[in-house]
Amino acid sequence: MITATKGFIAYKLSDYYVQPPSLVYDKIYEKSNEKMPIVFILSPGADPQSDVAKLGEIMGFTGTKFKFVSLGQGMGGVAQQAIETGYQRGHWVMLQNCHLLASWLRTLEKILEQMHKPHKDFRLWLTTMPTSSFPMGILQRSLKVVTEPPEGLKLNIKQSYAKISDADLDGCDHQGFRPLMYVLAFFHAIVQDRRKFGRIGWNVAYDFNESDFKVSARLLNLYLQKSYDKGDALPWETLRYLIGEAMYGGRVTDNYDRRVLTTYLEEYMGDFLFDENVKFFFSRSGYDYDCLLSGNAAAYQGGILGLPINQSPSVFGLHPNAEINYFMLSAKEVYSGLMSMQTGTGGDSGGMSRDDLIEKTATDIQKNIPADELKFLKDTVPTPLEVVLMQEIERFESLVKKMVQNILDLKRAIKGEIGMSQALDELGTAMFNGQLPSAWVKNAPETQKPLGSWMEHFLRRYKQYDDWAKIGDPDVFWLSGFHIPESLLSALVQASCRRRGWALDKSTLYTRVTKIFDRKDVKTKMLDGTYVDGMYLEGARWDVEAGDWLMFLLVLLCFFWSFHCSFFLFFVVVVAAVVVVGVLALVVVVVVVVVGAVCCQSNMFSFRSGVSRRIGSSPFIEFGRLRSETN
Known part of the structure; x- marks a missing residue:
């Protein structure tokens, strides 16, 4: 949708309106x-x-x-x-x-x-x-x-070179300085634009900015000039370390993210840049992203203008499906913006007015809020899991009280009994648009659900807490229903350490994905650890039979494989027919082609059903079987 919207704007107006x-x-x-x-x-x-x-x-x-x-x-x-x-x-x-x-x-x-x-x-x-x-x-x-960094690889590189002059490029005598400046600009654009892919891009969102690029450019100038003056080889290891570990890496806190940074620099910086026999490409996914080895600032800027506006996630080293979530969030922002622009102040003769619709929505929510207050009383010292339950109930009841009071005030304001404050107006607008009110977001787990789906999630949370308080620790925890899921995992470790006398700092929790898909199939409760469900795998798929994760495959690839298989079989048989020559041989050829195509198509559909069966539902995960270094 985002790509189509930009294309429509560029077609109707011009490219000027889609470039910041x-x-x-x-x-x-x-x-x-x-x-x-x-x-x-x-x-x-x-x-x-x-x-x-x-x-x-x-x-x-x-x-x-x-x-x-x-x-x-x-x-x-x-x-x-x-x-x-x-x-x-x-x-x-x-x-x-x-x-x-x-x-x-x-x-x-x-x-x-x-x-x-x-x-x-x-x-x-x-x-x-x-x-x-x-x-x-x-x-x-x-x-x-x-001020905001431009979105997209081309616009990021363009912004970097908009502030680079011929004097900057002439500041170093080494012939490798100009191409390495372009490599640095490409690298800077990659690490900045990778952030749009969310957790698939970076485990932690980092604010790489222009100062990182400028200081790294000075380091390039310094070390390349020193190498030129002494006639030494380029200090690749030093450059990769200073840029990847010191400058950009200084902001990175996650070890896996740091590994991504160093991998980029190993792929982009080396003597292979200047290999005359094998041309270097950053990527050849949909477009040949090469590196200009010479030219002035205008030449580099002209080359940047030729880059495509949109690029595949493969350019970043990611799977093509990595941008699905980004497009979904972007489309959601567009729709939210369009909805917020609608005043909705009036209604036609056959419809409801804005206030009537808001009041009806508020009443529906009010009816669904559980009347019974969650309570959990314990005379003895609570276990770690019971402490988690009490904390979760406290947060949930705080949310319930907030919702009840907000709805009462909103309905009174609509009737004119009290003034319509800005907070109540925002609450009503969110209900009118079917969005979760921001006043409730602060007291609820992080979510991207619309109001209707969130209410279903809200009621399921209540049921889990209520059953837990009345019946005891469940055999399977719905992890998505916790306000702070980490507290449950910490409590599991504490409980086992108390039971077995292990040192807390020398114990760890490990997981195993089971082949259980239904809560009813869990017959016994785990002593050390627990079963959990409600977890989702992003950027990969789980193979239940192999018990391991796999790269996510596009179902469309199955069709391409079948088509190529059919075409290849057809080509081979036609060649055989030309060699054999004869009416009988041609008849046999036709039969083989038809049978071969049917076989390939049947393989396609069985493979599709296999993918659907594997990703159609998620198995339970066994959290526990704690290990201790002291045991």
């Missing part, structure tokens, strides 16, 4: 004045500090004339002193991460209101992540700039 504009900081400066702060609203991966600092150098604001203050606990006084000095002497001041000191922003608002005649050269630059606590008074008087 590049920020030109000198034009931003021209639109501002000494009484108008410039507020940068940031997104992950965006950092305007270096660009503003570069503009300051051009405008003559360096050293003491440009003060940077990173806000945090106890930095309010430092920031206030910098602003007072700046507007008196005509300096530039940049306050970074204003969202981290939201309590001081009211003070900043008063400071700006009291600045009647600041110096004409004074400029106040503010950076903040989107936050509701940012004072409206500052926003109304400021010039607002939204």
Whole structure:
């Protein structure tokens, strides 16, 4: 849908409207004045500090004339002193991460209101992540700039080269500097754009930004120039370590993510870049992504313009199915935006008004909220699992109370008995659009479900807690129904360690996927550990018979295999017919072709049914069989 939408916009309007504009900081400066702060609203991966600092150098604001203050606990006084000095002497001041000191922003608002005649050269630059606590008074008087990294491989590389000049490329005498700069830009685009694939891309979302690219470019310049001066070979190991482990790797906290970074650099950096016999390609998936070995900045920028807007996940080294979840989330955002634009204030003669529909939805939810309060009382010292139950019930009841009170207030506001606050209006809008209200999200497990599906999930959670409190520990836990699933896993380890006298820090939990698909087939409760269900495998499929995960296969591939098989058999038989020559031989050929095609098609359908059978339902997972190093 996203690709089709972009294509439609480009066809009806032009490519200009599907490519994000590049920020030109000198034009931003021209639109501002000494009484108008410039507020940068940031997104992950965006950092305007270096660009503003570069503009300051051009405008003559360096050293003491440009003060940077990173806000945090106890930095309010430092920031206030910098602003007072700046507007008196005509300096530039940049306050970074204003969202981290939201309590001081009211003070900043008063400071700006009291600045009647600041110096004409004074400029106040503010950076903040989107936050509701940012004072409206500052926003109304400021010039607002939204910064976000471009989406897509082509646009990421294009942005990197938009700030690279011929002087930058001429700054190193080594002939390998220019192609390695392109390799670095390609690598930077890959690690940034990989984030859109979610957990399939990175286990942890990292904010790689332009400063990582710029510092890595300086390292390339430094080491390649040193290699050129001494006549030494390129220090590939050093470059890969500094870029992959120190610069970009310095942000990485997960070992598997770090391994991905180093693998990219091993694939992109080496003497094979300059092999005249075998041309190097970053990828040949749908397009030949090669590396330009020479040229000026304009030549590289022209080559970048020829890159395709859309690319397969295979370019990132991922399975083609990796983008399915990304497209689903993107489509959901588009639909949510379209729904939020609909006012829905009126209704036709045969339909319900907006308020009537909201009130009906609220009443339906109210009827489905369990009337009986969850309770679990224990006279003796609770076990670790019982502690988890009490904590889960406490969180669930907090959510129930929030829902009941919100619905009562919303229905009263619709009737005009109380005022319609902003929070109640947002609650009603969410119900009207069939979305989960943000007021309830804070008290519920993380989810992407719409309101209707979420209510089913909500009621199933209640049943699990209720059965657990009345009957005791279940044979099978529905892990998706926990507010904090990690607490159950920790409790399992604690319980077994108490029972067996093991050291907690020397015990570990391991898992085994069973061949059980129905709760009724679980006959006995596990002593150490438990059975769980409600888990999903993303980016792979589980082979029940082999007891191992496999790469996910597209069912469409089965058709292609059958077609190629049929065509190959047909080709072989035709050749045989030409050699044999004869009416009888031709008759035999026809029979063989028909039978062969039918056989291949039957193989296709049996393989399809096999895939469907394997991924149609998920088996239970056995959590437990704890091991201890001391036992």
